[in-house]
Amino acid sequence: MSNLELTVLEPETVPCCAPLTSAELSVEDSVRMAAMFKALGDPVRLRLFSKVASHPGGEACVCDIQDVGVSQPTVSHHLKKLREAGLLTSERRGTWVYYKVAPSVVAGMSALLDLTR
């Protein structure tokens, strides 16, 4: 599975969803989007996400961000959740694994919550 790369979750610009004010979410869309919000619904995960997003160069290796008050396996677990939700992508380079934000996915979440449109 892992040798197929991450093409499945790849951008495609994630058209998802008109802003919430304009129309009610379909069942499928609510399942998809809820999974993303859920991924940010843990303080440790949100902090990890924040550390990646704010890191110079837009990416960070695990060693750069793992100081969040939980054990290393737990950090790895949370990063996996963020990856599975499509919010982060990861890439191994030598000894280190680098994580970066998936901008279009996050933009979709932000747009959904933009009630002014």
Place this chain on the structure above:
Amino acid sequence: MSNLELTVLEPETVPCCAPLTSAELSVEDSVRMAAMFKALGDPVRLRLFSKVASHPGGEACVCDIQDVGVSQPTVSHHLKKLREAGLLTSERRGTWVYYKVAPSVVAGMSALLDLTR
């Protein structure tokens, strides 16, 4: 408690947080914001939220939105969660209870995820 109105969770415009790209979230902010994202991290809740947000007039009574595939007590439970997270406010008018979105809070979440700023 309910006769104190909802002043505690009232707007104050929720200044929270520079966009994620600009600085890493503090521990306290990550706890606060994660609670909000968590509230939207369930498909049923996200759908309820979407129904309120898209309802004509910007508010809806429970009877207008309770058709989401779960029992009525469960709907009430989820609405309570959304209220506690500060995303919705509620008001009783006669027989019915009306829910509406807390715009500034939602705007804060959207701004946090706006990576273009």
Place this chain on the structure above:
DNA sequence: CTGCTGATTCGACAGTTGTCGATGTGGTGG
């Protein structure tokens, strides 16, 4: 007061989640 309808609260329970220490894996360098 009595009954009715809309909505919340209660109690119970199965399923999920966050956490850890131990173990495994992949890569680097002696």
Place this chain on the structure above:
DNA sequence: CCACCACATCGACAACTGTCGAATCAGCAG
């Protein structure tokens, strides 16, 4: 080849969550 480092996976377990039916509360109409 072996030791070491960065990171991921495994197995276990307490805590939390979503769900329901039953009971309760709040208004309204006889």
